[in-house]
Amino acid sequence: MNLNILCYLIPALIMFCCGVYGFITRKNMIAILISLELMLNAVDINFVVFNRFLFPGSMEGMFFTLFAIAIAAAETALAIAIIVNIFRVAKNIDVREITKMKF
Amino acid sequence: MDATIQILILAIPLFMFLLLGLLGKYLSPKIAGILGTTAMGVVTALAYYTAFNYFFSGDPNFQREIIGEHGETVVEHLQYIVFNPVWLEFYGNLHINIGFMLDSISAMMLVVITTISFMVNLYSNAYMRDHDGVYEKGFQRYYAFLALFSFSMLGLVVATNIFQMYIFWELVGASSYLLIGFYYTSPAAVSASKKAFIVTRFADLGFLIGILVLSYYTGVFSFMDFTSAPVEGLADTYHISLDTASTVLATKFAGSAAPMFMGCSVLTWALVLIFMGGMGKSAMLPLHIWLPDAMEGPTPVSALIHAATMVVAGVYLVARLFPLYLQETTALEIVTVVGAITAFYAAMVACAQVDIKRVLAFSTISQIAFMMVSLGVCRPEYHHGVGYMASMFHLFTHAMFKALLFLGAGALIHAVHSNNYTAMHGLRKYMPVTHWTFLIGCLAIAGIIPFSGFFSKDEILTACGEYSIFVYIWMSAVAALTAFYMFRLYFLIFWWKEHKVHDPHHAPHDQPWPMTVPLIFLALVSCVAGFINFGDFVTYNGEQHTFDLDWTVAGISLTVAVVSIAVAAKMYMKENPLPDKMAAALPRLWDWCYHRFYWDELYMFITHRIIFGLICKPIAWFDRHIIDGTMDAFATVTNKASWSIKGLQSGNVQTYVWIYLIGALLLGTITYICLI
Numbered sequence: 001m002n003l004n005i006l007c008y009l010i011p012a013l014i015m016f017c018c019g020v021y022g023f024i025t026r027k028n029m030i031a032i033l034i035s036l037e038l039m040l041n042a043v044d045i046n047f048v049v050f051n052r053f054l055f056p057g058s059m060e061g062m063f064f065t066l067f068a069i070a071i072a073a074a075e076t077a078l079a080i081a082i083i084v085n086i087f088r089v090a091k092n093i094d095v096r097e098i099t100k101m102k103f
Numbered sequence: 104m105d106a107t108i109q110i111l112i113l114a115i116p117l118f119m120f121l122l123l124g125l126l127g128k129y130l131s132p133k134i135a136g137i138l139g140t141t142a143m144g145v146v147t148a149l150a151y152y153t154a155f156n157y158f159f160s161g162d163p164n165f166q167r168e169i170i171g172e173h174g175e176t177v178v179e180h181l182q183y184i185v186f187n188p189v190w191l192e193f194y195g196n197l198h199i200n201i202g203f204m205l206d207s208i209s210a211m212m213l214v215v216i217t218t219i220s221f222m223v224n225l226y227s228n229a230y231m232r233d234h235d236g237v238y239e240k241g242f243q244r245y246y247a248f249l250a251l252f253s254f255s256m257l258g259l260v261v262a263t264n265i266f267q268m269y270i271f272w273e274l275v276g277a278s279s280y281l282l283i284g285f286y287y288t289s290p291a292a293v294s295a296s297k298k299a300f301i302v303t304r305f306a307d308l309g310f311l312i313g314i315l316v317l318s319y320y321t322g323v324f325s326f327m328d329f330t331s332a333p334v335e336g337l338a339d340t341y342h343i344s345l346d347t348a349s350t351v352l353a354t355k356f357a358g359s360a361a362p363m364f365m366g367c368s369v370l371t372w373a374l375v376l377i378f379m380g381g382m383g384k385s386a387m388l389p390l391h392i393w394l395p396d397a398m399e400g401p402t403p404v405s406a407l408i409h410a411a412t413m414v415v416a417g418v419y420l421v422a423r424l425f426p427l428y429l430q431e432t433t434a435l436e437i438v439t440v441v442g443a444i445t446a447f448y449a450a451m452v453a454c455a456q457v458d459i460k461r462v463l464a465f466s467t468i469s470q471i472a473f474m475m476v477s478l479g480v481c482r483p484e485y486h487h488g489v490g491y492m493a494s495m496f497h498l499f500t501h502a503m504f505k506a507l508l509f510l511g512a513g514a515l516i517h518a519v520h521s522n523n524y525t526a527m528h529g530l531r532k533y534m535p536v537t538h539w540t541f542l543i544g545c546l547a548i549a550g551i552i553p554f555s556g557f558f559s560k561d562e563i564l565t566a567c568g569e570y571s572i573f574v575y576i577w578m579s580a581v582a583a584l585t586a587f588y589m590f591r592l593y594f595l596i597f598w599w600k601e602h603k604v605h606d607p608h609h610a611p612h613d614q615p616w617p618m619t620v621p622l623i624f625l626a627l628v629s630c631v632a633g634f635i636n637f638g639d640f641v642t643y644n645g646e647q648h649t650f651d652l653d654w655t656v657a658g659i660s661l662t663v664a665v666v667s668i669a670v671a672a673k674m675y676m677k678e679n680p681l682p683d684k685m686a687a688a689l690p691r692l693w694d695w696c697y698h699r700f701y702w703d704e705l706y707m708f709i710t711h712r713i714i715f716g717l718i719c720k721p722i723a724w725f726d727r728h729i730i731d732g733t734m735d736a737f738a739t740v741t742n743k744a745s746w747s748i749k750g751l752q753s754g755n756v757q758t759y760v761w762i763y764l765i766g767a768l769l770l771g772t773i774t775y776i777c778l779i
Contacts, residue, residue: 020760020764023757023760024757024760024761024764025757032757095755095756095757096755099754
């Protein structure tokens with residue numbers, strides 16, 4: 001089976017667009033966070049694929065992806081903590097309802 | 104010569120001002136009053152000593168003997184600079200000194216100021232209390248201001264240069280303002296003090312411009328440079344010299360060939376502007392409107408400031424610069440005309456006033472105008488410059504008898520609690536001391552022999568007669584009016600009808616000794632001061648000269664005065680309908696006199712209708728609508744714009760993402776199209 005680069009990039013693009021769509025349309029903060037992760041992972045796939053197909057001799061793309069995954073994990077933990085705290089104060093995690101700090 | 108005494112004369116009142124002003128609230132009123140009075144007593148003694156020394160010690164610094172016109176020996180009074188340190192140095196020879204000049208008129212003024220000030224200080228101890236002996240609120244402040252005034256006035260008369268005079272001139276204006284507004288809870292007093300300050304400040308603007316013009320063209324400030332020449336062999340001594348004035352002016356003005364401005368020489372302009380300052384301070388028409396209102400202040404203050412000392416500062420100013428005025432007789436003619444009109448006007452108004460202090464105020468204006476006229480008609484060729492001597496003589500006698508009349512009025516007001524003669528009528532039996540001293544004051548001002556006013560007024564009329572027969576008749580008419588209104592006042596206060604006593608326990612009575620002693624002292628001075636041969640002390644060029652009484656003039660003025668008093672007695676001695684009938688017969692004249700010829704209304708019209716209405720209002724409109732409007736427009740446009748676009752800053756991240764996404768896609772599309 002001969003897979004070319006598009007076989008990887010098109011699913012990544014679909015993933016990314018799903019992430020964008022979810023980010024814009026969802027009301028729940030957790031869902032927005034998941035959409036964000038989806039976009040991030042799409043980008044990670046792109047990194048790996050471009051490294052694999054364009055520069056087969058080097059490994060930088062792989063390493064960057066590993067770093068990005070690590071940072072995404074930390075960021076998710078942080079975001080979850082914020083969301084939990086918002087929930088404690090507002091009893092709600094709907095982004096359209098959380099307007100207390102708006103002028 | 105040691106200057107300690109002269110320094111003390113200025114330093115003690117200043118120190119008392121600081122002491123009573125700063126620490127007054129820690130002192131009891133009684134202590135403050137005694138302290139102020141004692142200090143002024145010491146200053147009086149020092150001033151008497153200085154004046155006595157100056158006139159009688161025969162010190163070569165003070166007088167010398169010269170050969171007169173006809174080969175006789177004449178004693179000449181000199182000008183001695185006691186001290187004169189530089190106070191402000193600008194550059195080169197342009198500097199301002201604060202000094203002490205002793206000459207015949209300043210020595211005479213020292214005596215007048217300290218005497219009246221001491222009497223007023225003493226008098227106020229009793230006057231500024233009610234009948235139960237409770238001191239008025241602010242008693243210490245009152246004494247502090249009196250001390251400030253004494254300091255300023257003494258500094259004014261001993262000034263060595265015109266700038267020092269200006270500084271102290273403003274200081275007396277400030278202390279006058281403070282004392283008129285002493286009862287600061289009364290709106291009338293507050294507005295009167297503001298009126299006095301604003302009117303005199305306006306006049307002082309002219310004074311300042313005059314000083315600047317004069318010193319710009321001549322390059323000097325000092326009186327010695329204008330009017331005097333150094334005496335050989337003595338460093339600090341000068342003698343009055345008309346030649347100096349003419350040489351200074353000739354050399355200083357030679358380069359620019361006596362610059363002219365609007366048809367008059369610059370010097371005339373300078374002198375007229377300086378005289379404008381004097382008009383403000385001395386309440387000459389048309390700047391007289393502040394003086395009658397200044398009577399809102401405590402009565403002893405009126406006696407000290409607004410009758411005897413400060414208001415004659417204008418006369419003193421002209422006398423001080425007299426050699427310069429002699430160079431430009433146009434300015435002196437203006438002085439004469441202003442003085443003559445004011446004298447007549449004020450005498451007319453005084454005939455119709457009800458408030459006794461107002462009558463005395465207008466009488467003061469009229470008498471100061473007499474002094475001004477006397478200076479204006481003085482020429483060296485007329486009988487050895489009799490006008491100058493007469494003016495200073497009248498200043499001296501007037502200060503004494505007018506202070507006496509004011510202090511008497513104060514005693515009356517204190518007794519009946521009203522300023523109007525309608526509340527007084529028939530007081531002669533209740534207040535004998537006040538009655539007799541007031542009568543002496545009235546006789547003195549009316550010009551009855553042998554009281555002091557007779558002699559000085561006679562010299563003034565002689566001077567007027569030498570100058571022009573028209574001025575003589577005019578001023579004699581004013582003298583007749585003076586005798587009439589003073590005796591109208593006297594009869595209405597002390598005669599007219601029996602006094603109605605409302606409460607037998609509180610019948611009007613003579614006041615305690617601090618108030619009667621000054622009255623008796625000043626009355627005695629008014630009895631004897633006329634016999635002083637004033638020419639021995641003050642003449643226009645400092646040389647002693649004996650002025651003989653002109654019995655023709657004296658006889659005429661005496662007759663006129665006696666007739667006026669008789670008319671006043673006929674009209675006002677016993678209650679009768681004659682005064683009302685006369686007022687009804689001449690309603691227009693009575694109304695105009697009663698309302699002071701509507702000068703206040705005229706000023707109100709000019710300031711409110713013309714200046715405020717036609718000038719200030721359009722300017723205010725321009726400021727509010729054009730200038731403010733432009734600025735407001737900037738602010739409003741910015742504000743509106745911000746409000747309309749603030750919706751973009753929604754705080755909703757998803758909206759931002761939408762916008763970002765659309766923007767990025769657009770940008771990508773455009774880039775793509777461009778690249779193809």
